[in-house]
Amino acid sequence: MIETLIALAVIFSQLSLLAFGGGNTILPEMQRQVVEVHHWMPASEFSALFALAQAAPGPNMMVVTLVGWHVAGWAGMLVTSLAKFGPSSVVTILAMHAWNRFKDRPWRRVAQKGLVPVTAGLVAASALLIAQSSDASWLAWAITGACALLAFKTRIHPLWLLGGGALVGLVALPYV
Amino acid sequence: MDQHLHSQDPAPEHAPAPTTREIFMGFLGLGLTSFGGALPLARRTIVDRHRWLSAAEFTDLLGLCQFLPGGNVINLSVALGMKFRGLRGALAGILGLIAGPSLVVIALGVLYEHTQNDPHIKHLFAGLAAAAAGLLVAMAVKILMPLRHDPRAATIAALGFVAIALLRFPLLPTMLVLTPLSIFVASRVERAQAADAKTDSKPRANEVSK
Numbered sequence A: 001m002i003e004t005l006i007a008l009a010v011i012f013s014q015l016s017l018l019a020f021g022g023g024n025t026i027l028p029e030m031q032r033q034v035v036e037v038h039h040w041m042p043a044s045e046f047s048a049l050f051a052l053a054q055a056a057p058g059p060n061m062m063v064v065t066l067v068g069w070h071v072a073g074w075a076g077m078l079v080t081s082l083a084k085f086g087p088s089s090v091v092t093i094l095a096m097h098a099w100n101r102f103k104d105r106p107w108r109r110v111a112q113k114g115l116v117p118v119t120a121g122l123v124a125a126s127a128l129l130i131a132q133s134s135d136a137s138w139l140a141w142a143i144t145g146a147c148a149l150l151a152f153k154t155r156i157h158p159l160w161l162l163g164g165g166a167l168v169g170l171v172a173l174p175y176v
Numbered sequence B: 001m002d003q004h005l006h007s008q009d010p011a012p013e014h015a016p017a018p019t020t021r022e023i024f025m026g027f028l029g030l031g032l033t034s035f036g037g038a039l040p041l042a043r044r045t046i047v048d049r050h051r052w053l054s055a056a057e058f059t060d061l062l063g064l065c066q067f068l069p070g071g072n073v074i075n076l077s078v079a080l081g082m083k084f085r086g087l088r089g090a091l092a093g094i095l096g097l098i099a100g101p102s103l104v105v106i107a108l109g110v111l112y113e114h115t116q117n118d119p120h121i122k123h124l125f126a127g128l129a130a131a132a133a134g135l136l137v138a139m140a141v142k143i144l145m146p147l148r149h150d151p152r153a154a155t156i157a158a159l160g161f162v163a164i165a166l167l168r169f170p171l172l173p174t175m176l177v178l179t180p181l182s183i184f185v186a187s188r189v190e191r192a193q194a195a196d197a198k199t200d201s202k203p204r205a206n207e208v209s210k
Helices: A002-018 A023-037 A043-055 A063-102 A106-134 A138-153 A158-175 B020-033 B039-049 B055-067 B072-115 B119-149 B151-166 B171-198
Strands: none
Touching: A002 A023, A002 A063, A002 B171, A023 A043, A023 A063, A023 A106, A023 B151, A023 B171, A043 A063, A043 A106, A043 A158, A043 B072, A043 B119, A063 B055, A063 B072, A106 A138, A106 B055, A106 B119, A106 B151, A106 B171, A138 A158, A138 B119, A158 B119, B020 B039, B020 B072, B039 B055, B039 B072, B055 B072, B119 B151, B151 B171
């Protein structure tokens, strides 16, 4: 149990400091650690937890809390949350003092610009990996495709898309 | 710090500096009511409703929060709390933001664990997961679209995608290689553009044109 908690602390504090461009960039590494390295759950279960977290309100990284709870109960949830949200918060506090001095420096704009393509590649990787482990049938792929198209082309609220996907799954997946 | 509280501005753009409790409650409400990304609602809460920050201050603080690792709204809750009430405020901000959603998400997790063997529920969750993957795909496309006219940025994005999604490399070494490379490329482009702007009068064959 203690080893599990230590492993959670190490994994998520590293992820905390690597999450440039927001939480979705670290999903592949989180999945790799949780599924492939530590075998805490199969990939399909990781995707299910991700989906649950998407359906909940709040910042989009609540999957972290859920993974910690699923792996090691309340203690796991506390350790994981602290490890994921602590280090990046400390960096934020430290950076606030320096921000006014360096926000207009050219290197800051260059660094920010340089991070964009890295973020883009990582979010694309997240999308592929989550889709692969969520979609076991052609119908699930169709739901993913339809939701992606609707979310990209329209301004439908994401909760409607999640609800619609769940409904289609409930009604039609038994026949696939 | 306290003079903020008592300053009598006749036409205040700002509300008085929030107390630790107000920061906690503000972010608690934000956390519990923001579905599908908290940023638009964060702006409405902080700038329009509570007037803790002006629009320009909000944009400036958000710029910092997006630059740093971590979720932008999570960093924002820390930064805003820190700005007004120091460490206690920072703690109040982030705890307020994640306390509600943590409990909701665990309630959903309990529900999932108790029902996951029911075939109906299984199909329902499979549909939900497929839809959630779709939302992520749409977000990826939105982030990738602006890069399509920039072959260098697109190449770096493609390298990151291949390394993480196809080769399943660990994130740390991938970022240690890719991030400096990407920043180096961005600085080269920046310098080339600056040089172009200077030597506008005497055109030269440069590598930026294609």
